[in-house]
Amino acid sequence: MVKKKETKALDTTTEEKIKAAARVVFHKKGYAATRTRDIAGEAGINLALLNYYFRSKEKLFETIMFETVFGFMQNMALVLNDEKSSLEKKVELIASYYIDFITKEPNIPIFMLSEIRNNNAGGLLERLPIKQLVMNSAFFKQHQEAVAKGKIAEPNPLHFLMNLLSLVVFPFIAMPLLQGIGGLNEKQFNQLMQERKRLIPVWIKAMMKAK
Amino acid sequence: MVKKKETKALDTTTEEKIKAAARVVFHKKGYAATRTRDIAGEAGINLALLNYYFRSKEKLFETIMFETVFGFMQNMALVLNDEKSSLEKKVELIASYYIDFITKEPNIPIFMLSEIRNNNAGGLLERLPIKQLVMNSAFFKQHQEAVAKGKIAEPNPLHFLMNLLSLVVFPFIAMPLLQGIGGLNEKQFNQLMQERKRLIPVWIKAMMKAK
DNA sequence: AAACATTTTAATCATTTGATTAAAAATAAT
DNA sequence: ATTATTTTTAATCAAATGATTAAAATGTTT
Structure with missing residues (x-):
């Protein structure tokens, strides 16, 4: 009985195998270019099991999309809502965390952003309270205080967020192009990041004062 | 005779109708999610004409992809290679031109970058001499001089380019997300841009000196 | 061990897709 | 006006795709 439980705990269930495979393939190829056969092949399981466990390709995709977006945003929400860290510290934490995160999973940004743009996200954005999440955050308050004290020249917090996300995320999205320009292999690119x-x-701090 | 020539000049040819429609649909949906029937419908022509004029969906896509990338890069090359404009002026020209360009064609950045990433670009990147284009440019020389004079703290021109492209292009790619965060409609978003x-x-100038 | 429930399998299906075909229509050349 | 060429049309095709089906295999309960 005890022995049987241990053995089971070590085995991955079929459902989990499918999800893991779907994550890999959807992230790489996106919804439209991914065939259910690709996922079954990646998971090493029979094709019909996708419908048995997830009912449809679309439902499987929604699951993966939700988990991907949630997993990406989670740490962002933590940092933005942390009352104890300064604005500068928040920038450091986000830059550091997301450069490592995306280095490990380089397909995630463009996957998320193109599926959101293609309306394959099933209204996911409307369902996440991201406006409240940012506008009610410690970050927002800290930004307003910094503006009031003259530490930040540009008063709109959206510009601040755009700039931070731009500098962290975009190079990964443009990676093939940047590698082409600089003649970089993957290792060299990751070093740069x-x-x-x-x-x-450093740059964000300089930009805060600039008018 | 003269009358007949005028009439012809005013009519768009079928080939051009197909290309225009393909541009719209490919930019919006990408290669994988675009069906040849979508393009035929957008062009208001019979489906078989796509194969008659372009032989295959893939060949049509390659044509559109090449024109899109070339059209996007063209002004970039002009500005980067202009010996007469300063580094600061180059930043202004690129920010101004590309914010307007992408505002008019908001699908182009994510279209190009995701098709490049999906290897649907048919080795287009390898065929464009983008490394030489940037590394042999007036921009590159000017950047080196500025570094030598202590005007720019970070010596790698790739960081400079990454930053500029990031700040200009990424907000458009992340537009649905940013609209969600800020509760912006399209007009408000474009105003922000x-x-x-x-x-x-202003920001790029501040970043140049920052160490 | 038998009965019942769940999971897996391989074949098959219904629909969709890019592409082809043959004929009609339009245009160009003689 | 006739012939040749090009363009267009609608039907059809061959292959691919997400999904279904029925039976076999495996697991659980009595």
Whole structure:
């Protein structure tokens, strides 16, 4: 009985195998270019099991999309809502965390953004309270205080957020192009991104005062 | 005879109708999610004409992809290679031109970048001499001089380019998300981007000195 | 061990898709 | 006006795709 439980705990269930495979393939190819056969092949299971466990390709995709977006946003929400860290510290935490996160999962940004744009996200954005999440955050308050004290020249917090996300995320999205321009292999590109962990907070700080 | 020539000049040819429709649909949906029937419908022509004029969906896509990438890069190359404009002026020109360009064609950045990433670009990147284009440019020389004079703290021109492209392009790619965060409609978002024409050169200038 | 429930399998299905075909229509050349 | 060529049309095709089906295999309960 005890022995049987241990053995079971070590085995991955079919459902989990499918999800793991779907994550890989959807992230790489997107919804439209992914065939259910691709996922079954990646999971090493029989094709019909996708419908048995998830009912449809679409439902499976919604599950993966939700988990991907939630997993990406989770740490962002934590940092933005942390009353104890300063604005500068928040920038450092976000730059550091997301450069590592995306280095490990380089397909996630463009996957999320193109599926959102293609309306394959099933109204996911409307269902996440992201407006409240940002506008009611410690970050928002801290930004307003910094503006009031003259520490930040541009009063709109959206510009601040756009700039931070732009500097962290876009290079990964444009990676093939940037590699082409700079003649970089993957290792060299990732090194460059590691440098940006230090540089981005420096740049953001300089931008705060600039008018 | 003269009358007949005039009439013909005013009519769009079938080939051009197909290309225009393909541009719209491919930009919006990408290669995988676009059906040849979608393009035929958008062009108001018979489905078989796509194969008659372009032989295959893939060949049509390659044509549109090449024109899109070339059209996007063209002004970039002009500005980067202009010996007469300063580095600061180049930043202004690029921010201004591309914010307007993408405002008119908001699907182009994510279209190009995701098709490049999905290897649907048919080796287009390898065929464009983008490395030489940037590394042999007036921009590159000017960047080196500015570094030598201590005007720019970070010596790698790739960081400079990454930052500029990031600040200009990424907000458009993330538009649905940013609209969600800020509760913006399209007009409000575009207004924000127009502000960035002035702000981005200010920010880039501040970042140049920051160490 | 038998009965019942769940999971897996391989074949098959219904629909969709890019592409082809043959004939009609339009245009160009003689 | 006739012939040749090009363009267009609607039907059809061959292959691919998400999904279904029925039976076999495996697991659980009595």
